[in-house]
Amino acid sequence: MEKEVIIExxxxxxxxxxxxxxxxxTPSANxxxxxxxxSLDFxxxxxAIESNFGxxxxxxxxxxxxxLQDFYNLIENKLK
Known part of the structure; x- marks a missing residue:
């Protein structure tokens, strides 16, 4: 999956x-x-990540x- 699709x-x-x-x-958003x-939102x-990305x-x-950029990177790395 392309990074742009993950971010979207x-x-x-x-x-x-x-x-x-x-x-x-924004990518720099904390x-x-x-x-x-x-913690409940996490x-x-x-x-949501499990259902959207498996x-x-x-x-x-x-x-x-x-x-948020760290989070995008985490999901991208998990999908590899």
């Missing part, structure tokens, strides 16, 4: 499922602060994920 899918479900404003979605995602995010994520996967 992630952005779409952040807007639809988490009601994130599209202008807040997942917790800018996107206001709490659980929902993991479920990959499983665990807590350790998020250790180095701070920004």
């Amino acid at each position: 899918k992630i952005n779409d479900f952040l807007i639809d499922e988490f009601e994130v404003e599209s202008e807040d979605i 997942l917790k602060e800018t996107l206001e995602l709490d 659980v929902d995010l993991v479920v 990959v499983k994520l665990v807590g350790d996967d998020f250790i180095n994920v701070t920004t």
